[in-house]
Amino acid sequence: MQLTLWTYEGPPHIGAMRVVASMEGVHLVLHAPQGDTYADLLFTMIERRGTRPPVSYTTFQARELGSDTAELVKNSVGDAFERFKPRVLLVGEACTAELIQDQPGALARGMGLPVPVLSLELPAYARKECWGANETFYQLVRGLLKPRVPEAGRHPEPRPADRRPRANLLGPTALGFRCRDDVEEVTRLLDSVGVDVHVVAPLGATPEDLLRIPEADFNVCLYPETADQTCLWLERMFGQPTVKTVPIGIGATRDFLDEVGRIAGIDVTDAKSPISSRMPWYSRSVDSTYLTGKRVFIFADATHAVAAARMCAEELGFTVVGIGTYAREFARDVRECAKRYGVEPLITDDYLEVEKRAAELQPELMLGTQMERHIAKRLGIPCAVISAPVHVQDFPARYAPQMGFEGANVIFDTWVHPLMMGLEEHLITMFREDFEFHDAATPSHLGSRVGTNRPAGSELQESAESADSPVQADASTIIWAAEAEQELKKIPFFVRGKARRNTERFAAEQGIQTITVETLYDAKAHFGR
Amino acid sequence: MSGQQTPDRGSTVGDMLPTVTRERGQRQVFCGLAGIVWLHRKIQDAFFLVIGSRTCAHLLQSAAGVMIFAEPRFATAILHERDLAGLADCNAELDRVVAEVLERRPDIGTLFLVGSCPSEVIKLDLAKAAERLSAVYSGRVRILDYSASGLETTFTQGEDACLKALVPELPELPGGERSLLVLGTLPDVVEDQFARLFTELGIGPVHFLPPRRTTEFPPLGSGTKVLLAQPFLGETARACEARGASLLSAPYPFGIEGTLGWLRAATEAWGVAEEVLDVVTAPAIARAQRGLAHHRESLEGKRISFLPDSQLEIPLARFLQRECGMDLVEVGTPFLDRRLMTEELHLLPEGVRLTEGQDLERQLDRLREDRPDLTVCGLGLANPLESEGLRTKWSIELVFTPVHGFDQAADLAELFARPLRRAALLRV
DSSP states (O other), X not given: OEEESXXXXXXXXXXXXXXXXXXXXXEEEEEOOGGGGGGHHIIIIXXXXXXXXXXXXXXXXXXXXXXXXXXXXXXXXXXXXXXXXXXXXXXXXXXXXXXXXXXXXXXHHTTXXXXXXXXXXXXXXXXXXXXXXXXXXXXXXXXXXXXXXXXXXXXXXXXXXXXXXXXXXEOOOTTXXXXXXXXXXXXXXXXXXXXXXXXXXXXXXXXXXXXXXXXXXXXXXXXXXXXXXXXXXXXXXXXXXXXXXXXXXHHXXXXXXXXXXXXXXXXXXXXXXXXXXXHHHHHHSGGGGGGTTOEEEEEEOHHHHHHHHHIIIIIIOOEEEEEEESOGGGHHHHHHXXXXXXXXXXXXXXXXXXXXXXXXXXXXXXXXOHHHHHHHHHHTOOEEEOSSSOOGGGSOSSXXXXXXXXHHHHHHHHHXXXXXXXXXXXXXXXXXXXXXXSTTXXXXXXXXXXXXXXXXXXXXXXXXXXXXXXXXXGGGGOEEOHHHHHHHHTXXXXXXXXXXXXXXXXXXXXXXXXXXXXXXXXXXXXXXX | OOSOOOTTSSOOOTTOOOOEEEEOSOOOOOBGGGGHHHHHHHSTTEEEEEEEOHHHHHXXXXXXXXXOSSOOSEEEEEOOHHHHHOHHHHHHXXXXXXXXXXXXXXXXSEEXXXXXXXXXXXXXXXHHHHHHHHHHTTTTOEEEEEEOOTTTOBTTHHHHHHHHHHGGGSOBOOTTOOEEEEESOOOHHHHHHHHHHHHHHTOOXXXXXXXXXXXXXXXXXXXXXXXXXXXXXXXHHHHHHHTTOXXXXXXXXXXXXXXXXXXXXXXXXXXXXXXXXXXXXXXXHHHHHHHHXXXXXXXXXXXXXXXXXXXOHHHHHHHHHHTTOOEEEEEEESOOOHHHHHHHHHHSOTTOOEEEEOOHHHHHHHHHHHOOSEXXXXXXXXXXXXXXXXXXXXXXXXXXXXXXXXXXXXXXXXXXXXXXXXXXXXXX
16 A cells, blocks of 8 residues: 555556547547546546547446446447447456456457457556556557568568658657647658658557558657557567657757668758757857756656756756656666766655655756646745646647757746846845845835735745745754844845755754854855855 | 516426436546545545545546645555455555554544545455554544445545544534534535524524534534535435434525525524514625626526536526526436435426436437537536537536525526636637
């Protein structure tokens, strides 16, 4: 039993739903009680989808347990087939049905339906959502393509010289992070080097599209969390190589192009610095100097976390002070990455642990999921969202990819905006005793309502202040001398909480009971970079 | 009452109750766990620990709509493979998790162990666990249990199960004394309004269940008159009756008519003169009429369908038809407790299409054929129906928003008027 307040991932059948909801012509019958129908709202409300996910639930109740739940499965399968006319039918069970062992997959297969019926094993008490998506996509592709696997030792035909290389984009799903726009951006990127996208799956694919997968020259594993198993199988069975670099960030996008070039046997040099790629120059621009060494804590799915770390370190000049993931299946990638940046990896699906680590690290920027956005808000730390689990805000109306050169532009804006701007930071430091600059002052353009009715939207200010109260715990025995308290007030409000904490930590480590002005500056020197 | 009702509408013909069509098939509705989302806000010293699967945790998180900023007073003890292997270990694990929760939250006065579909199926005895743990934490934390499993409870029935679990904890009302007990979670602001009205009417003492804190349990006994503020509390009402209380039959306090009828049930039980009721309620009724008039313009003559969901459908349909002039196309309800709905059913218009239970796809077929101006449904269906050109109102807002009583009558009407007004405004 695991005590859980918030979860990063749903159960594995939610992953299966993400795959079928991405596709057309596929239907899933889930053996599950009525409460499990909540899952529809993830798609219709969070992603604002205008259609229900193609899922029927058996919604069995207590009175049916043991007697006719099997009959219920067959009726549901029959009804779903009649009504929705899917070209492939998937059958799975959610957590409760797993316990009653009706074998819905076998029941459905025994009905002699005129379409492929695939049975999903989704161990609800051992696995989670991303695994479920990965497994479902794999079972679908394997289920449809198995009869077409060439005999061992037969190599795929070489590409005719007059045909452009073809790539499949595998892994984008409903409820993924910016999948819709990433697919568009990567399609453009590949087109810029003369590669055609053949099949995108699961997002927008039909069962017939899945059958066309082997016609491409290679696969792009765009989201390893959902597609690595499928790519591996296609590589083994159809000899299709996999492009493994995920093109998030300038460096990764160039590496991605190099990998495509190698596999497709084409020259990609000209595509590596398009004119629309503004991010590298923005980062070199003098105003970005203030970004240097900003301390960043990253927690996300493995792919986005690892990509974000590289961008932070190599493309924005930040310092990665912490990195972690909730995706245990991909923990190895994050561990390796953590080693590269000399930090301790955090592999957990307990958000309280993440919050604890963030409070310890006191980063200047957090990059995470919607959960980290809440943690950061609580701790008064600027934050940008880089990965699922998603929220309605993560489906912007505008084009906002994460991948490719445009993705890097978008990321530059998204990560830099929450931070205090360079000149602004200097001004506040220089004039921190200015009567209009103190933290309780109303912005001068809002008139003279000083001290009362703080305008709405001064969220940063509010949260920074709540973080400014003395920390309890170990530091409780430490006292602040009056002058030190005064001096602390001269520090701009948005870093004051951190200064207070650092000083108290320093005092605790040094065994200092009373914090003086001296201690404050000693601590500053100690923690200063 | 308000003089707004038209004679040709809502005429009650003796005992001619509407006929009910029963449906069975796929349901699209939350399980009882969803009730935790509002119950944990109401009972401020309670913690709800669901013993269930990752699905339960995910449902709670998703039903809450937003992740709540503060650390919530609910959590899930997620069952893993090894918990399923042996119940003995499962109980030991539960004890460990409870200790962890209570260590984190020393401010908790009552801990609810909440059963789920998986815990029911593996027959984890939470009543026994609550007993065992009560002995361990006796004097410090009260530990109770109830089941909100989707195998047995539908959406708001979770509140019924929770409140029923509180009934044995209520102290005995001394013989010869009487009191009014209002059942059902009400927002504090509404509870306070009702408390003021009851005081002005000379009715008292009045208690509310659930209380804001579990240190303030109301007494219960043969002198207790029970008045239901929510129409889904049949089990709790029966448990109160088993302890000698009597249930007042009344419509539910939605709209002017419902609120007045609800208060009248209490005044009659207390022997308060009808004139007193008229005088006390007159100002609030006048305010409500002014407020309603505005929304009646948007709602009058508009056709509405209710999908079975919150169990509030029948009283709300009655309010919208009789006080806002809407036409009822279909009123679906997850289940129909005839005893609790007696007063309401009499107020529904003759020939209304009333359905109990659900067969989702067939219901949607009817809806597409009917094409009502407004459909009340769950969150999963709202956007898909909107994209088919139907206007919708999410039902979950009806349990999260203050909608009871005179002073909220206009707010209640506005919840239905807003989607229609918005649709009229948009040119995109």
